[in-house]
Amino acid sequence: MHNHLPPPKKIATLQQRAAALAGLTLGDLAQQHNGITLPSDLSHNKGWIGQFIEYLLGASAHSLSEPDFPHLAIELKTLPLNKKNQPQETTYVCQVPLQTPQYLYYEQSCVAKKLQHVLWVPIEADRTIPLAQRRIATPFFWQATKEQADIIRNDWEELMEYICLGKVAQLTARYGQYLHIRPKAAHTRITTPSIGQQGESITTLPRGFYLRTQLTQQILIHQFQPNI
Secondary structure (H helix, E strand, C coil): CCCCCCCCCCHHHHHHHHHCCCCCEHHHHHHHCCCCCCCCCCCCCCCHHHHHHHHHHCCCCCCCCCCCECCCCEEEEEEEECCCCCECCCEEEEECCCCCCCCCCHHHCHHHHHHCCEEEEEEECCCCCCHHHCEECCCEEECCCHHHHHHHHHHHHHHHHHHHCCCHHHCCCCCCCCEEEEECCCCCCCCEEEECCCCCEEEECCEEEEECHHHHHHHHHHHHCCCC
């Protein structure tokens, strides 16, 4: 899919485009945009919905380290929901820098840049709902509260300490309150260079930073049920 819309120059334009998606199904949107064909299933097209939403909103970032709307410093994240309107899965943020030669400051990190301002697009994702009938809920903008930002920063610092000490193999998904690290590869044959405990070069599975559903559920409740 190639962007048919120019990247939005103002947040108000992005807000307007996002609001226009609310309540529509993927089938509705595919019909509105001639030439878009829904995949028969998502097993071999895992990132298709996110790419479709990027296409509809005019996201332009081609760099993995930049927010999707670089000019606005806003990241776009789809949020798949289960039958109970809860996050169905963790949210991928960005790749983990496994060859970092020195300790980075959090403010310089990809995680900080991606999460400073997020446009969330919640969407039905229960597997019993045919893809064309899956409906988009109301998109909304989010910036972390001080408490949320402090926890994410602390998680990042602890996780990166393991990476910098060459202990990537010891990192499991259990580490991190809101932000954690998981392997991100289609299969175990994909490897990437990293640093071992003696500073030697090793190869390991690529890793990604992910937000736990504990945080995204908290974000949803605050947005749609603020008095709870």
